[in-house]
Amino acid sequence: MSVQLAMPNCWRMESKPHKFCPGCGHGIVLKALGQAIDELGIQDRAVFGCDIGCSLLAWDFFNIDTIQTHHGRTNPVITGIKRANPNVIGVAYMGDGGGYAIGSQHLVNAAARNENITAIVVNNTQYGMTGGQMAPTTLPGQKTETSPYGRDVAKTGNPTLGPEMVSAITPDGAYVARGTVSNVKQLTKFIKNALENQMNGNGFSFVEALSTCPTNWRTNATDTWKFLEKEMSQYFTVGELKAPGSQNEEGQANG
Amino acid sequence: MAEKVIQEEKRVFMTGNEVVAWGALAANAEIMYGYPITPQNEIMHYWTRLAPKNEREFLQTEDELSAGFTTNGGVMAGRRAFTATAGPGNTLMQEPISMAEAMRLPTVTIVQQRGGPSTATVIYSQQEVTLTTLGGNGEGLRVVYSTATHQELFDYTIKAFNTAWKYRFPTFVLADGYQAKMRESLVMYDPASKGIEMFPTEPFVGKEGTPGVDREPGHFRNTYNVEEELYDVLQEHFADYNKMTPEVAEYKEIGSKESKVVVIAHGVVARGAKAAVEDLRAEGFNVGFFRPVTLRPLAVPELREVANNADKILVVESANGQMDRLLKEAIYGCSAEMLSLFKPGVGITAEEIEARVREIV
Amino acid sequence: MGRAWKIALAGEGGQGVQSVAQILAEAANEQGREALYIPNFGVEQRGGVSVAYLQIGDVAIGAPKFQTADIVVALSDRAIHRTRKYVGPETVFVYDSGIEGITDDDLPDNAKKVFGIPALEVAKNELHPRVFNVIIMGAVVKATDVVPEEKVKEAIEKKLGYKFEQNPKLREMNFKAIERGAQLVAEAL
Numbered sequence: 001m002s003v004q005l006a007m008p009n010c011w012r013m014e015s016k017p018h019k020f021c022p023g024c025g026h027g028i029v030l031k032a033l034g035q036a037i038d039e040l041g042i043q044d045r046a047v048f049g050c051d052i053g054c055s056l057l058a059w060d061f062f063n064i065d066t067i068q069t070h071h072g073r074t075n076p077v078i079t080g081i082k083r084a085n086p087n088v089i090g091v092a093y094m095g096d097g098g099g100y101a102i103g104s105q106h107l108v109n110a111a112a113r114n115e116n117i118t119a120i121v122v123n124n125t126q127y128g129m130t131g132g133q134m135a136p137t138t139l140p141g142q143k144t145e146t147s148p149y150g151r152d153v154a155k156t157g158n159p160t161l162g163p164e165m166v167s168a169i170t171p172d173g174a175y176v177a178r179g180t181v182s183n184v185k186q187l188t189k190f191i192k193n194a195l196e197n198q199m200n201g202n203g204f205s206f207v208e209a210l211s212t213c214p215t216n217w218r219t220n221a222t223d224t225w226k227f228l229e230k231e232m233s234q235y236f237t238v239g240e241l242k243a244p245g246s247q248n249e250e251g252q253a254n255g
Numbered sequence: 256m257a258e259k260v261i262q263e264e265k266r267v268f269m270t271g272n273e274v275v276a277w278g279a280l281a282a283n284a285e286i287m288y289g290y291p292i293t294p295q296n297e298i299m300h301y302w303t304r305l306a307p308k309n310e311r312e313f314l315q316t317e318d319e320l321s322a323g324f325t326t327n328g329g330v331m332a333g334r335r336a337f338t339a340t341a342g343p344g345n346t347l348m349q350e351p352i353s354m355a356e357a358m359r360l361p362t363v364t365i366v367q368q369r370g371g372p373s374t375a376t377v378i379y380s381q382q383e384v385t386l387t388t389l390g391g392n393g394e395g396l397r398v399v400y401s402t403a404t405h406q407e408l409f410d411y412t413i414k415a416f417n418t419a420w421k422y423r424f425p426t427f428v429l430a431d432g433y434q435a436k437m438r439e440s441l442v443m444y445d446p447a448s449k450g451i452e453m454f455p456t457e458p459f460v461g462k463e464g465t466p467g468v469d470r471e472p473g474h475f476r477n478t479y480n481v482e483e484e485l486y487d488v489l490q491e492h493f494a495d496y497n498k499m500t501p502e503v504a505e506y507k508e509i510g511s512k513e514s515k516v517v518v519i520a521h522g523v524v525a526r527g528a529k530a531a532v533e534d535l536r537a538e539g540f541n542v543g544f545f546r547p548v549t550l551r552p553l554a555v556p557e558l559r560e561v562a563n564n565a566d567k568i569l570v571v572e573s574a575n576g577q578m579d580r581l582l583k584e585a586i587y588g589c590s591a592e593m594l595s596l597f598k599p600g601v602g603i604t605a606e607e608i609e610a611r612v613r614e615i616v
Numbered sequence: 617m618g619r620a621w622k623i624a625l626a627g628e629g630g631q632g633v634q635s636v637a638q639i640l641a642e643a644a645n646e647q648g649r650e651a652l653y654i655p656n657f658g659v660e661q662r663g664g665v666s667v668a669y670l671q672i673g674d675v676a677i678g679a680p681k682f683q684t685a686d687i688v689v690a691l692s693d694r695a696i697h698r699t700r701k702y703v704g705p706e707t708v709f710v711y712d713s714g715i716e717g718i719t720d721d722d723l724p725d726n727a728k729k730v731f732g733i734p735a736l737e738v739a740k741n742e743l744h745p746r747v748f749n750v751i752i753m754g755a756v757v758k759a760t761d762v763v764p765e766e767k768v769k770e771a772i773e774k775k776l777g778y779k780f781e782q783n784p785k786l787r788e789m790n791f792k793a794i795e796r797g798a799q800l801v802a803e804a805l
Contacts, residue, residue: 010467012472044465044469047460052478056476059474059475063467064472065461065462065466065472065473066460066474067328067460068476068478069354070477073320073321073350073351076316076320076325079328080288080314080325080332081329083314083325083328084312084328085333088461105318106317109321377657378656436654437654438638438642438651438652438653439650440650524679603679605682606683
């Protein structure tokens with residue numbers, strides 16, 4: 001087992017302790033991202049874009065060039081940068097509202113075009129910054145500020161399955177995975193794979209991270225982890241959905 | 256981009272949309288992001304034909320939000336990036352433009368105005384003046400050039416890139432469907448041959464060196480925690496904008512400071528207004544002409560001089576008073592009576608303007 | 617100061633009035649004159665009456681559209697009705713005499729001169745229906761003198777030269793059409 005450093009090298013000390021609530025999963029996802037960046041040695045090439053929502057609190061999180069954009073618009077900003085300067089390793093970091101609701105057309109089209117960027121969507125099943133409203137990812141029956149009696153799927157549909165959607169609409173070369181903050185080692189590996197996939201020029205590289213929001217879930221530590229591991233992972237399957245070459249490897253293994 | 260796009264001056268005859276594509280090429284624009292909407296489509300059509308031959312890039316996005324935000328990304332990568340839009344597309348474009356305004360991003364946007372509100376017509380109007388000068392949830396920290404001829408479309412497309420990169424305010428070339436689709440002559444040239452130096456670009460992100468090691472990271476945001484923080488940032492922007500204003504505000508005029516009646520028009524309407532005024536002056540009428548070239552910022556001192564000297568000002572526009580409102584703010588308290596000839600979404604001929612002036616002199 | 621010639625050409629979509637205006641504008645530009653051509657366009661551009669506004673002069677052209685034309689050419693009954701508003705006391709109004717069901721009531725009564733030319737008929741019987749608009753071009757050239765016939769032929773050559781290379785008879789037919797158009801106007805005047 002490798003020694004877990006307290007902070008990745010590319011984290012910015014001056015902005016720590018960070019601004020997220022206690023128990024928030026963002027810090028863990030950003031640690032996984034930081035470690036992946038360190039391991040790949042791309043701190044000088046990375047450009048980090050954060051959305052509106054709690055992700056914006058990461059605007060000065062790293063010693064990495066960072067742009068805080070608009071709600072849902074991080075994918076196009078990072079796309080614009082990458083198209084204008086392909087040497088950059090672009091990371092679009094957003095929540096589930098930014099990724100799957102207000103910015104869904106950008107996610108869908110960036111995926112369909114196989115934009116050579118890395119998108120990370122942090123899924124905590126609701127809108128955190130605005131006070132806990134229902135999101136595309138809210139679980140059936142889950143109570144939020146705008147679904148106070150529980151999400152009624154007959155009226156509001158089923159939770160969006162982002163990686164499954166992205167996997168379905170991306171061509172070969174894309175990378176798609178869903179990790180969770182309850183398995184940082186695996187999440188770090190997925191994010192690293194996604195960044196490497198971009199570095200190899202393979203195309204759209206997408207990771208959803210199941211995350212926690214005890215503030216709006218109104219849960220204690222035990223119930224927070226219970227919700228993440230028992231409720232969320234039941235609906236959202238963790239694992240790699242798509243990776244270049246993986247089919248071949250499987251084929252070889254089977255054959 | 257070692258090879259000059261336009262080797263020597265040449266007279267050409269083409270549509271305004273084609274002129275814009277050539278102007279952007281001559282200005283060494285490096286990448287265009289766009290989404291189809293009439294009447295600007297041919298800018299993309301010509302750009303996509305010219306770009307690969309000149310090592311330039313193009314991305315067709317999923318909508319104007321994306322076209323605007325990718326353009327923001329393009330300039331942050333340090334490229335002369337631009338987009339073009341119209342009508343409902345301009346409405347969507349206001350969100351990325353407001354980010355550009357907040358973060359002082361040197362974007363260039365070409366607007367080919369069409370009828371409004373809503374889908375209206377794909378043809379023509381001057382009804383995107385309010386949106387282009389003051390749109391978004393902000394304070395209108397933009398530069399807007401309103402062109403009247405194909406020569407100006409070429410000249411100001413080049414100039415827009417320099418204004419944007421020099422002053423770091425989002426810059427617009429505001430034309431219209433008539434200018435987009437009509438054909439007339441102009442002279443194309445390499446900017447350097449006219450002594451025009453392209454203002455150097457600079458990346459916001461992706462600079463040399465490792466952030467935190469060799470240099471400070473670039474942390475760019477448009478969100479502030481407290482009211483005072485925002486207020487202080489805006490004060491700096493206003494100061495920069497005010498300092499810039501006398502350097503960029505442009506106008507054209509004929510006898511506007513010594514005439515009793517002055518016709519004010521902008522863009523393509525100013526062509527008819529100028530022709531009408533010239534005819535009337537030839538007949539001996541005491542009529543002048545004033546045309547703001549920059550609608551934002553306006554040439555306020557000159558406008559006030561006109562409005563304090565003339566008895567009557569006739570504002571002519573293909574909108575229901577969108578420029579008129581800007582003018583009234585600029586000349587508040589001046590003595591001239593304000594009259595109007597408004598034809599929202601419809602072209603205005605020289606004959607109509609001449610007839611209206613005859614009624615009021 | 618020489619005023620620009622103001623020309624309005626109107627016909628059904630597909631009759632080729634826009635090409636006529638564009639080629640004339642390009643011919644004038646080649647001659648070093650000022651020209652401005654603007655088509656009407658809209659979401660219904662493929663179905664309705666097509667109008668081309670053309671101005672040719674010696675100084676920069678003013679507004680792209682105008683109220684009163686020096687010459688109006690209308691090639692269908694709908695086009696005649698649509699373009700009546702561009703007619704004033706100094707306007708020459710030309711229409712195709714082959715348009716069916718047109719009576720004096722349909723034609724403008726305030727023009728300087730109104731006359732029909734059998735361009736459709738000549739195209740069909742003597743040349744080819746495809747060069748109908750080229751006959752119209754010849755007619756406009758003769759009626760206005762805005763550009764010399766030779767410049768127009770050069771402009772056509774520039775535009776269609778690649779086709780003429782393959783089939784030199786096309787060149788002959790197009791140039792003939794120009795000449796016939798001019799003749800028709802000469803006869804009517």
